[in-house]
Amino acid sequence: MENLDLREKELEIDTLGEAKIISPLKLSTVYGDNIANYVKDSDTVLFYHDKNKILDHIKKGKPLIAFEKAGPRQKIYYDPSKTKAGIVTCGGLCPGINNVIRSIVMTLFHRYNVKTIYGFRYGCQGFIPGYGHEPVLLLPEKVRDILGKGGSILSSSRGPQDVGEIVDCLDRMNISILFMIGGDGTLRCSQAIYEEIKKRGLKISVIGIPKTIDNDISYVEKTFGLETAFSIAAEAIKSAYVEASGAPYGIGLVKVMGRMSGFIAANASLALNVVNFVLIPEVPFDLEGPNGFFKTLEKRLRNRGYAVIIVAEGAGQKYLRENIEGEDDSGNPKLGDIGIYLHSEIKNYFKNNTDIYVNLKYIDPSYIIRSVPANAHDAIYCMQLAQNAVHAGMAGKTGMIVGRWKGQFTNAPVKLALSQRKYLSPEDPIWLSVLEATGQPIQMVNE
Helix, strand or coil, rough: CCCCCCHHHHHHHEEECCCCEEEECCEEEECCCCCCECCCCEEEECCCCCCHHHHHHCCCCCCCCEEEEEECCCCCCCCHHCCEEEEEEEECCCCCHHHHHHHHHHHHHHHHCCCCEEEEECCHHHHHHHCCCCCEEECCCHHHCCCCCCCCCCCCCCCCCCCCHHHHHHHHHCEEEEEEEHHHHHHHHHHHHHHHHHHHHCCEEEEEEECCCCCHHHCCCEEEECCCCHHHHHHHHHHHHHHCCCCEEEEEEEEEECCCCCCCHHHHCHHHHHHCECCCCCCCEECCCCCCHHHHHHHHHHHHHHEEEEEEECCCCCHHHHHHHCCCCCCEEECCCHHHHHHHHHHHHHHCCCCCCCCEEECCCHHEEEEHHHHHHHHHHHHHHHHHHHHHHHEEECCCEEEEEEEEEEEHHHHHCCCCCCCCCCCCCCHHHHHHHHEEEEEECCC
């Protein structure tokens, strides 16, 4: 849940200087003339959308907190004829990365007449001379047909690289704008690059496009790839349902991604309404005891004869922590495999404590979900994020991400997005929908 005590200054967007160059987009500044309009820096998207909260702020004389609205500006900072841009994709794969790459290239090349666009290969390794990854010149013909491909045409990598060497590379290549596509680890890197650039007094814009199917970036309504992810997960759930309902005391168990947040699990369960239990990191559960998950699952099987379970990868980690230590290459705590653990423990429970012989089928579609192309809805969203990222970069904005808030595209500081992680609150209407759809108890914990 996002911080409700934001200050105006926390939402301010840094700029490299005054934008003096007339945009080549030839849009309008007049509403009602049937021509798309430029966005002014004074245009905003309110953080609060609740009428009573807004009135309370006005009554108390508090400023109304708002994001800067994303979109094309009438005047831009960079001269397109002299501008060079760079694109890099970092971290795990996600549906829609190629859509973002393609739209950045097409918008820069055809709308702003920027002809030099480099793709840095294998994540931030691509900036470091020691790895020997040559940059790729991205022209429209290079990216025209990549929409149907999963993954990233630039490839990716995890792990920190020397920020000084990265900025050296950008400076050496005269890069004006760097577009970084990635999750929280990539955003931490982009913030470090932004700070190093600022310390050196360089005029390089750093724009982030948040990428994570976990949907756990704060102050962004939705990250791209989420809808594709839970759509593919729903297909796995369909198979689990067929397996479970087709055998006596059948159980279909599906593990989906979601290290800290249960958005994929929750949405997938709603997309295909045949799930009986959803286990997510944000909602603790006991396994043993009268109110625990095993006993509740047993009741379900005795009453209905089968059950479908979906579990997020970060759920139930308290049962696995003793054997897992350290962090992965992105700086996240390593996780134990809750899917395999539940598969074993469910079987043991029913074998040792009941007269029921369960037919348990376990499905893990995680890497299938990550590697597929974006669906139609995500493809549109990726294109719009990329277009707004280009508009921000050309206007000289920096140290920011482009996102969406209450249905409108916004510019937000990277530092703000990194200030906390977004979780699926048990008080969120989505979780209430899950409880009502599955029929599972509000809590599965013992007093």
